[in-house]
Amino acid sequence: MERYERIFKVLSEEKRLKVFSLLLKMGEEYYVCEIADALEESHYNTSKYLNDLKKEGLVKEKRVGRGVLYSIKDPEDEFLKNIYKAVLSIPNELISRNMELLKLRVSLREENKCVIGVNDPRWSEIAKAVK
Template sequence: MILVSEQKLNPFEHYTDIFKALSDVTRLKIMWLLLSIDSKICVSEIIDVLCENQYNVSKHLKILKKAGLVYEKKEGKWTFYHYCGSTGYFEDMVKKAVLTIPEDKMVNEIERCKKRLSMRVDGKCVVGTESED
């Protein structure tokens, strides 16, 4: 008897996981943000940029991580998120598709991101307050 506990039964599961992960507006914005700034970003910065609460941002990041789109790295008390990088043609095309979202759709988020990232001290995340928009 062969155990298949470690094998995926559906060869399309990887692809559907990515499409499902990107089917939510907040997750799509997070991906666009990570790809556009091409840098690590901490949860509190994402919270302030998207004007979302910590629970929602963490939930969305968990889904993106499960789909293999982002990874997390702990640095002291901070958890930073990065885009995983392309592992193949499909992932390259997903990245390109996300980056085709026009900047004018993200004007407010871009401004909040610039403001929030400028608060860093020596390139490190700091506790911030929600944007005053």
């Protein structure tokens, strides 16, 4: 029972649920900087949310040089399949801006690497244009 309680608990916080939902709906691998910018959240907080989700076996990481890519971990059992299905049923409209920002943020990769820094004015201008 403890495992189920931990999974519900980690997904009961809005920011972690948003991170998980975004990764699940987008279905690719993303750098912390991309996820953070798409959520308009600090990189520190986003890393914390990702680590919480990883600890419960919901996301996985892959080291690429000095960077880390995060993605959804395949569900191991029927319980997790149902959790994933429930999260996928959350209306896209609730995170549509974040999804659009993530697509734009990924398009800025160079040689498949995250190159724009956290305070880069180019990203601020791009993000302002997304409604």
